[in-house]
Amino acid sequence: MLLLFSSGGGLLLAGCAAMPPRGEPPSAGGPPPGEGGPPPAPAGPKAPLPRETARVAKIPPAALPLPRYDKSGMRPVRVLLAGRRKDLSVEGEAVRAWNAAGNLVAEDGGAVTLSARGERIRWGGEKVFDSPLDIASPSGLQVGGKHLPGRVRVAAKQGQLHAVAFVPLEEYVAAVVSREASPSFHPEALSALAVAVRTYVLQAMEKPRHPAHDVESGVEDQVFEGTDNVPDVFRKAAEATRGEVLTFGGSLARTVYHSTCGGRTETAKDAWGTDVPYLRSLVCDDCLDSPVRKWQYRMTRKEGRRVALALGVRADEDLRLEIAGRSSTGRASRIRIASGGVSRETAAAAFRRAAGYAHVRSLKMEIVPVGNGWLFVGQGYGHGVGMCQWGANGMAKNGKGYREILARYYPGALLARGGP
Template sequence: MIGPSEATGTRFVRVLLSGGKPGVVLEGETIRAWGADGKLSAEGAGRVTLTAVGERIRWNGSRLLGRTLDAAGAPELRVGDRKAGGRVRLVARKGELLAVAVVPLEPYVAAVISREAPPRFHPEALAAMAVAARTYAVGATAKPRDTAYDVVGSVEDQVFEGMDGVASVFREAAERTRGVVLRYRGELVRTVYHSTCGGRTESAEYAWGRDVPYLRALRCDDCADSPVYRWEYRMSAAEGRRVSGALGVPPGKDLRFAVASRTPTGRTNRVRISSGGVSRELKAAVFRKTAGYAKIRSLKMEIVPVGGEWRFAGEGYGHGVGMCQFGANGMARRGAGFRDILARYYPGTETAGEAP
């Protein structure tokens, strides 16, 4: 596990950029790679293709190297379309190649919040988001997802699209709150967050079946100016058939989707799919993932059949648990500081000045 550097005291986060594929492309004016023994293994320029061959890595279609490589580029290294923000560790595993960016914590925090909020957000809201992103990352380094990486650079954990386009307001939010994390009774908080709650956040108990004292449902009157406070999606007959088939119900002409149950906050808990005498109930979160997060933006929704299609009408964007980002911005505009915002969305928690 990569923690603070003994030489500099800098904390790093290992972010999975690419996995489940046989290869990856690195780009840089100059590219160097070191083996597990710390010795220079290969050099290249411009564009280098790496592929996994069992438990070893092939360099540019020719040289067969070891199981792990640490790569760096000058002046920078890109993995696909993402600027890595540091060195990249490559790991061959059963014919698949993992590409893991090893990024200093504070630049990582700035990059994460740059993908979570527009630069027009109030500085106090951005500061609250920086503390939440940092706390999540520090917790992940203590309990990593995998031996090779701490977090996934997507909505599975925190979106990390590289260091391109990180505006100064995001770097300032990270720098201003440098080292600050959120704790509950001395333990790091699971600082989950979402774009827009639609007027009421969700409890972790109802969303994920875990009763977390600082992740309870609460009223939020500050996110009404979000562009996704209300939304609508029209699912075509063809798309409905795709979703139904993917979820194990062969679609027929009588295909139906319906809300089977709701949580106390009004979010859909289970969805019923029926067709041709076959009926299946499943978790609404699974249904939403299959249909697409950007289409069905939240589970605070209604399903209305319209001819052979379906209209999904809802409020908010995201799972609804923890901090509502547009709500945080609304609070900040009313004069709340970042600590006030964090105390509101994670009740009973306290900020601590130093990351462990």
């Protein structure tokens, strides 16, 4: 049951849902991006799902499971920028490095190249330091083409470097929204996305998948390409919803989203095998003007053989690709790969990943054999679970506010304001 009751002047959420651990890589998904694997996801209580506009509950910060850095504020988001690299170029006005004990050990102007030496880090040409190093520059750093406002921790493990940026929460939210959404989107749609992005990352920070970082910077989590060149429209969306998150059963909700559902969203159960009360399928006719409402992709036989090989089937010229099963919303769930006497069925999501998310844009599709290959004909872009971003934009253009948008795509979840 989900109850809203008043206590000590504030409103609290009461529920019995416990958030299960993050299992496989989740996917917030995004527009052109919008991919990633399965979110594990909360098996929340099966409460009747209210359909009204999401209400903002004023929740004492202590009642929300938000990660804290110290008493004064939220800890920064730890974003994995680069993993398993031999070298890394770090640029800044004055690039400084501190060791684990907090002592300043190096300073360089301009650019410095770091490289892994076993479990140690070579700084430029000569110096070698113990791992990890915390690196910062007064005016921010450029690391691998990304501008970062705060410090970056670089660690060496088995001859490879890993770089993790520490990014203030709201700067992270604005930067992700700027890469996951189109600048042409209505401000209310961008606000809805900002809440989803913030909730997603706070949940990741609550139970980090990795001891050294909370999220990755690609489509596995949410696309983050640094904090510069973030247009005002995106910063305003983060600012307008500052501190707001979606909760369910007293815990942060799993706010996955995608570009375009193509007419009907997918259930978390069908996409990832775990039922989530607020991630059910719904009819969405608001994404009609999405540029990827319909798509086609021509796959050559050669490419099909490469994809089959990536999935463990060494195929000949007689390769056949067929949809072998569909989810309750009509999306492909299994793909049969057959060649010679071998026939194998694979999860359609794995097939899509191997073929490339930008090619096979969704699983709401047909595979038509043509000439020397196949024509993939589909609708929508992304995994289809949770908020349809072009649908959110359609709703906003029709006068709906971000709370109504969130209430529609995450029915039963409540908007709450936490944080300092």
